Amino acid sequence: MKLPTEPGFYRDVKGDLWLLEADRWTHAARRLNDDSLRPVMGRFTGEMTADQFEHLATGPSVDVLPLERVEAEDVPPQID
DSSP states (O other): OOOOOSSEEEEOTTSOEEEEETTEEEEEEEEOTTSOEEEOTTTTTOOBOHHHHHHHHTSTTOOOOSOEEEOGGGSOTTTO
8 A cells, every 4th residue: 555645644553643744653542441632743753755654554553544635624623
């Protein structure tokens, strides 16, 4: 499965948010058990190139793909 190339926010299969900007991927927010989002903005992964993110997203025991585009108005203000 190919990664998106259009800048913006994307939701993974667990509900976490990822941000693509300037050809870099950043883990923007983690979905918690109560279904809320906690901003992390790269705290765990840092910025990644598309190749690095693809390696992470397709690795064993990782649930990232497929990614769903999230419109800016659906991103909580503390993350944007």
